[in-house]
Every structure is written in C-alpha cells, then in structure tokens.
Amino acid sequence: xxxxxxxxxxxxxxxxxxxxxxxxxxxxxxxxxxxxxxxxxxxxxxxxxxxxxxx
Numbered sequence: 001x002x003x004x005x006x007x008x009x010x011x012x013x014x015x016x017x018x019x020x021x022x023x024x025x026x027x028x029x030x031x032x033x034x035x036x037x038x039x040x041x042x043x044x045x046x047x048x049x050x051x052x053x054x055x
Contacts, residue, residue: 020045024052 025045026036039045 020053024055025049028052 019041022039022041022043025039028049029036029039
C-alpha cells in the first residue's frame with residue numbers, strides 16, 4: 001500500500017449492537033416498585049440503568 005492510499009482512505013461506518021439480559025433491570029425495577037413488564041429483550045433502559053451491567 002502506498003502512502004498516498006493511506007491519506008485518501010476513509011473508514012466505513014461501524015455499528016455495533018449488544019443485547020443485555022433484562023434480569024438485572026427487572027430486579028432493580030422490583031426493588032424500586034416500578035413496573036417490571038416494561039423491560040423486555042430489545043427494549044430501552046432508563047437513564048443510568050446501564051451501570052447495572054458493570055457491577
């Protein structure tokens with residue numbers, strides 16, 4: 001590969017999706033007396049709840 005090839009190269013878009021187990025979110029929801037039915041695979045977590053998955 002020539003140096004000029006490196007200068008004009010542009011990376012493509014990289015998208016990565018990971019599905020989390022809804023179990024920890026359901027347990028925290030039950031602890032906080034929230035509706036656990038809203039947590040299902042492929043759903044969205046409330047803000048900052050992703051920290052459950054780093055414990």
